[in-house]
Amino acid sequence: xxxxxxxxxxxxxxxxxxxFIGTHWWNCQVSTHCDKPVENYKPGLLETIIAHVSLFxxxxxxLVNDLYETGYNESDALNSISTWPPDKVEKVNIQPxxxxxxxxxxxxxxxxxxxEEVARELDCKNYQLEESVKYWSDFMRTRxxxxxxxxxxxxxxxxxxxxxxxxxxxxxxxxxELMTEDWTDKVRSFVEECDCLQGFxxxxxxxxxxxxxxxxxxxxxxxxxxxxxxxVFPVIPPQTLESNFKLRNVNTALFFASLSxxxxxxxxxxxxxxxxxQTETYRKFPYMEYNPSLLYHSSAIxxxxxxxxxxxxxxxxxxxxxxxxxxxxxxxxxxxxxxxIALPWSMKHRQSLLECLEQxxxxxxxxxxxxxxxxxxxxxxxxxxxxxSQKMFPKDMNNRDRSSNPAYSCSSPHDLLQYYLxxxxxxxxxxxxxxxxxxxxxxxxxxxxxxxxSPHGCVNETLDDIKQHMNNRDRSSNPAYSCSSPHDLLQYYLxxxxxxxxxxxxxxxxxxxxxxxxxxxxxxxxSPHGCVNETLDDIKQxxxHVPVLGGLHCCQSSGTMLSDLHAAVKxxxxxxxxxxxxxxxxxxxxxxxxxxxxxxxYQENHDM
Numbered sequence: 329x330x331x332x333x334x335x336x337x338x339x340x341x342x343x344x345x346x347x348f349i350g351t352h353w354w355n356c357q358v359s360t361h362c363d364k365p366v367e368n369y370k371p372g373l374l375e376t377i378i379a380h381v382s383l384f385x386x387x388x389x390x391l392v393n394d395l396y397e398t399g400y401n402e403s404d405a406l407n408s409i410s411t412w413p414p415d416k417v418e419k420v421n422i423q424p425x426x427x428x429x430x431x432x433x434x435x436x437x438x439x440x441x442x443x444e445e446v447a448r449e450l451d452c453k454n455y456q457l458e459e460s461v462k463y464w465s466d467f468m469r470t471r472x473x474x475x476x477x478x479x480x481x482x483x484x485x486x487x488x489x490x491x492x493x494x495x496x497x498x499x500x501x502x503x504x505e506l507m508t509e510d511w512t513d514k515v516r517s518f519v520e521e522c523d524c525l526q527g528f529x530x531x532x533x534x535x536x537x538x539x540x541x542x543x544x545x546x547x548x549x550x551x552x553x554x555x556x557x558x559x560v561f562p563v564i565p566p567q568t569l570e571s572n573f574k575l576r577n578v579n580t581a582l583f584f585a586s587l588s589x590x591x592x593x594x595x596x597x598x599x600x601x602x603x604x605x606q607t608e609t610y611r612k613f614p615y616m617e618y619n620p621s622l623l624y625h626s627s628a629i630x631x632x633x634x635x636x637x638x639x640x641x642x643x644x645x646x647x648x649x650x651x652x653x654x655x656x657x658x659x660x661x662x663x664x665x666x667x668x669i670a671l672p673w674s675m676k677h678r679q680s681l682l683e684c685l686e687q688x689x690x691x692x693x694x695x696x697x698x699x700x701x702x703x704x705x706x707x708x709x710x711x712x713x714x715x716x717s718q719k720m721f722p723k724d725m726n727n728r729d730r731s732s733n734p735a736y737s738c739s740s741p742h743d744l745l746q747y748y749l750x751x752x753x754x755x756x757x758x759x760x761x762x763x764x765x766x767x768x769x770x771x772x773x774x775x776x777x778x779x780x781x782s783p784h785g786c787v788n789e790t791l792d793d794i795k796q797h798m799n800n801r802d803r804s805s806n807p808a809y810s811c812s813s814p815h816d817l818l819q820y821y822l823x824x825x826x827x828x829x830x831x832x833x834x835x836x837x838x839x840x841x842x843x844x845x846x847x848x849x850x851x852x853x854x855s856p857h858g859c860v861n862e863t864l865d866d867i868k869q870x871x872x873h874v875p876v877l878g879g880l881h882c883c884q885s886s887g888t889m890l891s892d893l894h895a896a897v898k899x900x901x902x903x904x905x906x907x908x909x910x911x912x913x914x915x916x917x918x919x920x921x922x923x924x925x926x927x928x929x930y931q932e933n934h935d936m
Contacts, residue, residue, distance in 0.1 A: 336522040337650060342542040343533025345565040347464040348623045350531055352631035354470040356767055356840060430460040432467060432772055432845055451770030451843030452870040458774065458847065461624040467772035467845035475514045493575060494907035495582040498540025512548060519553070526650040527557030529638065534562035534596065535576040539583035546590040557651040560591040563630065564598035564698060566608065566620050573606045574900045575907065581897045584890070585922040588663055592654040595665045595880060596697050596889065597633070599626045603698045604896040611694060613671060615787065615860060618776040618849040625774045625847050632767050632840050633669040633696055636878025639711035640761040640834045648759070656707055656759060656832065657882045661929045664890055666700040666881045668693035672777070672874035673714065677786040677859040680722045681715055681741055681814050685748045685821040693879050699892040704884035705829040709759040714766030714785060714839025714858060714875030715741045715814045735807050741814005742835035748808060749822010749831040758822045759832000760815040766858055766873040767840000775848000777871040782855000785839050785874035839873040887930025894924045
């Protein structure tokens with residue numbers, strides 16, 4: 329991934345859930361690049377967004393990919409991406425339950441041949457992907473280079489007799505000379521293609537063997553590319569009936585202890601608010617209805633967060649590089665951060681950003697980091713998508729009102745949001761960024777938004793909302809009107825709401841697209857364009873894109889997340905887990921000590 333200033337970032341994905349999230353993320357990236365083409369940083373070359381993926385045999389499914397002349401299946405993957413000597417590789421013929429290509433992938437193939445009818449229907453057609461998605465490749469719109477893949481030869485996807493469910497197994501896989509050479513050679517080839525590499529952003533499953541594999545890979549990156557930043561997102565999938573929550577927690581603790589040493593920043597992600605417990609509670613969103621047990625659904629929510637929080641170091645002219653972001657979020661060794669999202673950012677159809685902030689109640693965003701609720705935020709970086717400068721202020725304000733109000737000096741949405749934060753949270757440091765582009769939620773994004781959300785992402789109003797909007801009020805005494813951009817206004821709001829927190833706010837007028845294959849998880853109030861709408865219209869329409877607010881926060885509750893994990897793991901008798909019989913007790917105790925030591929950095933009496 330290259331930002332608009334030409335400074336590249338390499339993305340690495342480890343594990344099945346990470347690949348589900350990454351697929352939604354790259355679908356969003358491709359749709360954004362296709363809609364707003366930019367000058368290529370290397371003229372004459374075709375720009376292809378590339379992720380490096382680690383996966384099992386049996387987890388590829390069927391890749392329909394126009395980088396290749398024919399369908400690209402797992403046999404092709406084994407033949408093309410492995411540099412291992414043939415006599416060292418054992419190939420197993422696998423017959424998954426469904427090798428049939430779903431209707432969405434069939435239509436993508438028709439699109440390659442210029443089918444205009446498919447092109448018109450692809451974004452919003454009901455493919456019922458909830459029933460057909462088994463692999464991440466089943467809803468993939470992106471193109472992958474063969475060098476992007478690394479298959480783990482020793483383990484089979486969903487093999488209950490030999491599961492890859494222990495952190496130590498990942499380290500053993502890395503010790504294989506052929507695995508190490510294959511992986512490092514491919515990463516090196518991507519690094520050599522970069523003109524000005526910022527660093528690595530990494531997605532990794534945290535609850536099994538992929539955590540150990542990721543940790544070993546991070547050690548290599550630190551040794552070989554010590555000047556490059558590593559931002560890691562450990563992801564915790566929802567528990568299943570087969571899950572051993574004690575094993576999951578021990579694996580997660582071992583992984584977090586490694587990240588405290590090897591990463592520059594890490595931010596755990598989960599749709600569960602309490603995943604260290606045996607019984608999970610899942611996050612609720614006011615305008616969404618999703619199925620937590622479907623990886624296709626939960627991964628879409630997390631991908632929307634990632635697309636938003638990465639905006640700060642991808643925006644043209646933001647002036648924030650990946651190493652700057654890491655430095656802002658990690659005072660006095662606070663490497664663990666909390667991530668949060670407002671999906672959709674619930675602006676009503678006729679509302680301005682200023683009116684939305686004035687009427688807002690409660691926190692702006694909801695945490696997607698388990699056991700963390702955004703308490704005592706010291707520093708935060710917020711990214712607003714899908715609100716342009718034309719929607720900053722009410723249209724009924726005259727020039728006299730505008731000139732007499734300081735908020736009107738803001739020139740962009742992120743300026744306005746920054747101004748808001750400076751008043752709302754004066755003790756918090758803020759960085760705010762914005763983009764006018766919303767997140768697209770057309771296919772294959774799941775249709776999870778509720779009815780009040782319009783097809784364009786606004787929350788539709790009731791008749792009372794419209795009457796209130798029509799009433800002219802004297803706003804001349806509100807300093808927010810001096811803001812000239814959405815990020816300025818949001819920054820101002822945060823400075824008032826969270827005065828003890830440092831804020832950085834960024835914005836983009838582009839919303840996140842939620843057309844196919846994004847799941848249709850928005851409820852009826854969300855319009856097709858992402859606004860919240862509560863009119864009497866009973867017809868639920870597909871939400872095409874939504875405005876989103878995403879944040880990364882250095883806060884005290886990140887320490888609570890770590891201490892809760894330590895307490896949960898401390899109760900586990902490590903000898904009761906056969907997978908860890910080879911783990912030295914002293915090493916295990918040191919790991920637990922590393923977790924609790926990191927959590928101590930977040931105590932109120934710890935000097936900043």
